[in-house]
Amino acid sequence: MLAYLTKRLFWSIPMLIAVSIVAFIIIQLPPGDYATAYVAELRHQGDTVDPLMEQEIRVHFGLDKPIYVQYWWWISGIVLHGDFGQSLDYNMPVSNLIWARLGLTLAISITSLLLTWLIAIPIGVYSATRQYSALDYVFTIFGFIGRGFPEFLTALVLMWLAYSWLNMDVGGLMSAGMEQQPWSFAKVIDVASHIWVPLVVLATSGTAGLIRVVRANMLDELNKPYVETAYAQGLSERRVVWGYPVRVALNPFISTIGWALPSLISGDVITAVVLNLPTTGPLLLRALKNQDMYLAGSFILILSVFTIIGTLISDILLALSDPRVRRG
Amino acid sequence: MTEDTPLVEITDLGVEFRMREGVVRAVDGVSLHVRKGEVLGIVGESGSGKSISVRSIMQLLPKTAVLSRGSVLFRPPCGGEIDIAKLDRKGKEIRSLRSRHIGMIFQEPMTALSPVHTIGRQVMTPIRLHLGLGKKAARDRARELLQLVQMPRPDQMLDAYPHELSGGMRQRAMIAIALACNPSLLIADEPTTALDVTTEAQILDLLKSLQERLGMAIIFITHNFGVVADIADRIAVMYMGRVVESGPVDDIFEKPQHPYTRALMASVPRLGAERRRRLTTIPGMVPDPFELPKGCSFHTRCSEAVAGTCDRLDAPLIDLAGGRNVRCHLHSQNQTGGPDVG
Numbered sequence: 001m002l003a004y005l006t007k008r009l010f011w012s013i014p015m016l017i018a019v020s021i022v023a024f025i026i027i028q029l030p031p032g033d034y035a036t037a038y039v040a041e042l043r044h045q046g047d048t049v050d051p052l053m054e055q056e057i058r059v060h061f062g063l064d065k066p067i068y069v070q071y072w073w074w075i076s077g078i079v080l081h082g083d084f085g086q087s088l089d090y091n092m093p094v095s096n097l098i099w100a101r102l103g104l105t106l107a108i109s110i111t112s113l114l115l116t117w118l119i120a121i122p123i124g125v126y127s128a129t130r131q132y133s134a135l136d137y138v139f140t141i142f143g144f145i146g147r148g149f150p151e152f153l154t155a156l157v158l159m160w161l162a163y164s165w166l167n168m169d170v171g172g173l174m175s176a177g178m179e180q181q182p183w184s185f186a187k188v189i190d191v192a193s194h195i196w197v198p199l200v201v202l203a204t205s206g207t208a209g210l211i212r213v214v215r216a217n218m219l220d221e222l223n224k225p226y227v228e229t230a231y232a233q234g235l236s237e238r239r240v241v242w243g244y245p246v247r248v249a250l251n252p253f254i255s256t257i258g259w260a261l262p263s264l265i266s267g268d269v270i271t272a273v274v275l276n277l278p279t280t281g282p283l284l285l286r287a288l289k290n291q292d293m294y295l296a297g298s299f300i301l302i303l304s305v306f307t308i309i310g311t312l313i314s315d316i317l318l319a320l321s322d323p324r325v326r327r328g
Numbered sequence: 329m330t331e332d333t334p335l336v337e338i339t340d341l342g343v344e345f346r347m348r349e350g351v352v353r354a355v356d357g358v359s360l361h362v363r364k365g366e367v368l369g370i371v372g373e374s375g376s377g378k379s380i381s382v383r384s385i386m387q388l389l390p391k392t393a394v395l396s397r398g399s400v401l402f403r404p405p406c407g408g409e410i411d412i413a414k415l416d417r418k419g420k421e422i423r424s425l426r427s428r429h430i431g432m433i434f435q436e437p438m439t440a441l442s443p444v445h446t447i448g449r450q451v452m453t454p455i456r457l458h459l460g461l462g463k464k465a466a467r468d469r470a471r472e473l474l475q476l477v478q479m480p481r482p483d484q485m486l487d488a489y490p491h492e493l494s495g496g497m498r499q500r501a502m503i504a505i506a507l508a509c510n511p512s513l514l515i516a517d518e519p520t521t522a523l524d525v526t527t528e529a530q531i532l533d534l535l536k537s538l539q540e541r542l543g544m545a546i547i548f549i550t551h552n553f554g555v556v557a558d559i560a561d562r563i564a565v566m567y568m569g570r571v572v573e574s575g576p577v578d579d580i581f582e583k584p585q586h587p588y589t590r591a592l593m594a595s596v597p598r599l600g601a602e603r604r605r606r607l608t609t610i611p612g613m614v615p616d617p618f619e620l621p622k623g624c625s626f627h628t629r630c631s632e633a634v635a636g637t638c639d640r641l642d643a644p645l646i647d648l649a650g651g652r653n654v655r656c657h658l659h660s661q662n663q664t665g666g667p668d669v670g
Contacts, residue, residue, distance in 0.1 A: 225440040231388055232434075233454040233505070234426035237418055247444045323489040324443060 001319065001326055008315055012308050019304040020078075024071050027297030033063050037088060037293075078301070085294035089287065094298045097283065104173070105279040112199050113260055116206035121250075123207075124214025128222060129241055139211055146208025152270040155201045159275070162197065170197045172276045198275055210253075217252060221245035247321065254317050258310030262303045333403065334361035335513060335545050336385060341398035341413070343380050343389065352617045354380045354393065356569040362513065367539060367546045369556030369577065371592065372566035375614055378549050381566070382515050385547075386426055387417040404429045405512050427454040431506030431544075435518040437498035441490040447474070447501045448486030454508040473504040478534060496527035500534070507538065514539075514546045520555060532559060553596050557581060562651075565589045568615065568625040572643075575652030585654040587632045624657060632658060 032040075035058040042049050058064050062073060077083040084094035127136045162168040169175065174190050181187060221227065222245050230240040269281035280299075287295040319326040343355040355377040362368045372378045383389050384400055400412040402425065415422040426432075434440040442450060451470040455461050461469060467486065474482035477500040490498055499519060506514055516535065520528035536559050539546055550556055556563060557577065564574040565586065573586040584590045594608040612629040615621050621628050627638035637657050646659045 225434055225436050226442045228388060229432075229434060229440045229502075229505070230442065230453075232386060232426055232432045234423040234428060234457055235453070236423065244442050244444075247442075322444060323446075324491050327489065327492065 004319055004326065005316065008312055012312055015308050016305065019308065020075055020301055021071065023297055023301040023304060024067075024074060026300055027293045028067060030293065033058070033293075035063055041088075078298075084298040084301075087287075087292055087295040089290045089292040089295065094295050097295065098280065098298065098302065101278060101280045101283055104277075105281070108195065108198055108277070108279065109202070112202035112206065115199060115203040116210055119203065120207040120210035121214055121246075124211045125218055125241065125246055125249075127211065127215040128218030129237075131219065139215075143208045143211045146204050147212070149205070150270075151201055151205050152274045154204060155197065155271050155274045158197050158200060168193065170194055170275075173278060198271065198277060201271055201275075213253060214249065217249035218245060221249045224248075251318060251322050254321055255314050257317060258307070258312070258314030261310030261313070262306040333363075334401075335364045335366075335403055336547075337361045337399075337401040338381070338384070339399050339401070341381060341384060341400065342396040343377070343384060344394050344396045345390075345392050346394060347392065350618045353620075354569055354617075355384070357398070358566070358569070358571055359398075360564055360571065360574070362545045362547055364512065365539075365543045365545055366562065367548060367560045369548045369550065369560030369563045370566060371550060371553055371556060371563060373551055373614060375568075375617070376566040377569035378566045379517055382517065382547050382549060385412060385513070385515065386430055386432060387412060387415055387422045388426075388432070389417070402429070402513075424458070427506070427511070428458040428509045429511050430513045430515065431509070431511040432515045433499070433502050433506050433517065433519045436522050437495055437502050438490075438522065440502060441498055443490055446487050446489055447493070451486075451501065451504050451508055454505065458509045469508070470504070473508060474501070476507070476538070477501070477504045479504070494527075495523050496530060499523065499527075499531050503531075503534070503538070507542070507544075510542065510544075512544055514544050515549075516546060517549045518551070519548075521550070521552075528555070535559060553581075553593055565592065568617075568620065570625070570655060571653070572626065572656070573652075573654045575648070576650065579650060579652060585648065585652065585659065586656050587630045587658070588626050591629075591631075624655075634658070 035054050038057060039049050039054045055064075062070060065073075074085060077085065082095060084098070086092070087094050087097055090097055123139055127139050130136055159170055162170045170193070173194050174187065175194075178187050178190050222241075224245070227240060227245055230244045231237075235243070269285050271277075272279045272281040273285065284296070284299045286292070287299060315325075338358060338360045341355055341358045342353065345352040345354055358377065358381050360368070360370075360381070370378045370382070380389065380393065384395060385402070387395075389395065395413050398413060402410050402412050404410070404425070410421070410425070412422065412425070441447075448467060448470050451473055452463075452466040455466040455469050456463075459466075459469075471482050471486060474485055479485050479497060479500050485493070485497070485501070490501070493501065502519075519535070520531050523531060532555065535546065535548075539559075546559075548556055548560060560577045562575065563577050563580050564571045565580075565588065566572065567588050573580065573584070573589045580589065581593075584593055588610075591608070591610045595610060597607055610629055611631075615625060615628060621639070623637075623639045623641055624630070624633070624643040626643075627633040630638065633639065634657060641657065643655045643657050644660055645653055645655045647653060648659070
């Protein structure tokens with residue numbers, strides 16, 4: 001196990017380096033650079049700009065240096081000082097922008113993810129063990145509708161229902177007046193009355209998909225001979241199902257937990273925009289639209305790092321749960 | 329219980345699969361019995377209903393199967409008599425019999441063991457469930473069992489996972505699980521079919537020596553006559569959900585009475601048989617289970633079928649001397665002295 005872990009950790013180092021290089025190249029891909037964009041912005045606002053100024057800015061930010069020197073500055077700034085560079089659009093350090101929203105994003109995403117697992121795994125297992133029962137059909141119908149219905153539409157419908165039937169304003173994460181106030185009991189209540197909409201929206205579509213996956217995996221496993229062996233030992237159905245096939249059926253699912261991590265940060269952009277949530281998704285969207293290069297690039301880098309860490313977590317979990325991986 | 333009272337007595341057992349295309353009678357009026365400490369071999373082709381018949385003894389039928397008629401009497405050593413056919417397949421009574429009194433070995437040792445639990449854990453499960461032993465005592469018992477089935481390095485194997493074992497070792501582990509609670513009946517469903525020939529011989533030897541030592545009864549299912557010849561006391565031959573012939577092993581090998589038994593035996597390859605002779609096969613195919621032939625179900629493939637009788641009338645079960653039974657018109661003709669056309 002220790003050797004396996006060391007090996008996996010070791011391999012993630014070259015992966016991280018490669019990913020940072022690719023991320024940096026992506027930042028550089030759009031034509032022009034920070035200086036051209038900045039000067040164009042000033043001109044757009046009607047300022048007269050000294051042609052020398054563009055060159056000065058370029059020198060000031062080191063944009064005239066070869067790309068590998070720039071890469072070194074960028075990456076050493078991130079690694080040594082946690083400095084991701086400056087956001088053009090917001091005119092503030094990228095790290096301030098990202099970390100402020102990351103906590104909230106993680107809170108919403110992880111809660112909805114746990115909610116999804118909590119609902120979907122038992123339902124998926126039930127659907128498989130009672131295949132073609134009335135409830136299985138009900139869950140199947142729910143699954144297809146939940147999967148086929150776009151999230152942003154669910155969000156809009158929920159908002160409309162809450163507004164017109166319950167007289168609630170559920171857009172955003174808290175009421176307009178609350179934002180500037182310090183945290184208090186009233187504020188927590190206010191956030192709770194808003195946060196259920198994104199949670200329901202995200203959990204609905206996630207649950208619908210996951211039920212199908214768990215059900216399909218379980219149906220595969222339930223017909224395997226080791227399940228019959230377990231029954232032949234006199235174990236009750238509950239102990240057989242949860243102790244044997246569920247353990248195996250969750251393995252493919254565990255190996256994809258890692259992918260949940262990056263999608264926690266980047267995913268559900270449209271839903272977040274529709275619901276006006278101050279999460280990272282809309283920020284990334286805006287950065288890409290406005291060619292806010294360092295912000296977008298840092299996002300790509302952070303997402304990639306999360307992907308690598310997530311995959312590592314997945315591998316460790318899978319090794320813990322499946323001896324064939326651990327000792328194969 | 330006297331020596332003659334059977335340990336298990338299956339009478340007129342019927343198991344049906346009700347499917348959209350119709351009803352399949354996988355087991356159609358099977359009667360079998362096994363005495364204490366006796367080894368019964370059940371021989372038949374795939375789809376003859378042999379696996380389904382013995383799974384009824386443990387109520388381990390597929391979900392779509394219905395136990396439609398008959399009784400399965402089991403007499404546990406603690407006394408009493410239980411009709412297993414009447415028990416709820418998920419109920420407490422049948423669960424307290426499984427593994428406790430009736431152990432089972434399956435065909436595929438590769439897939440019949442849980443891939444995510446250690447061998448020790450899997451052997452300990454029935455011990456802890458039925459004998460109520462603590463973790464440590466159960467582990468000691470598991471170690472003894474692994475020694476009993478001649479598992480190499482039993483101490484190490486307790487903590488090994490199935491994928492780290494060879495096929496023969498997995499089947500030994502399977503046997504250890506089945507024998508964990510000292511059952512009075514062991515059901516072995518083609519336990520050597522998935523193994524190579526040398527391993528098959530080792531497992532057969534092991535089962536034989538375990539039977540001599542522990543004295544449990546064994547029902548041994550196989551499609552290969554050669555496998556049961558050595559281990560069985562009695563043999564039952566099944567075809568299309570029925571027992572077509574049964575009797576002591578030597579008698580059946582010496583003088584098979586049913587044309588199907590003869591055909592099966594002729595299709596077993598033998599060392600030292602005439603050179604370059606093609607192996608005999610049984611002509612035709614197993615009939616479509618949705619459209620069983622009228623009359624004796626074997627007449628479509630039988631080389632001795634009598635037109636007008638075998639294709640019209642159900643074959644009767646005929647008692648022969650020496651504890652033998654055969655289900656065939658040819659023998660009813662012998663009995664009555666002429667063709668029984670009706």
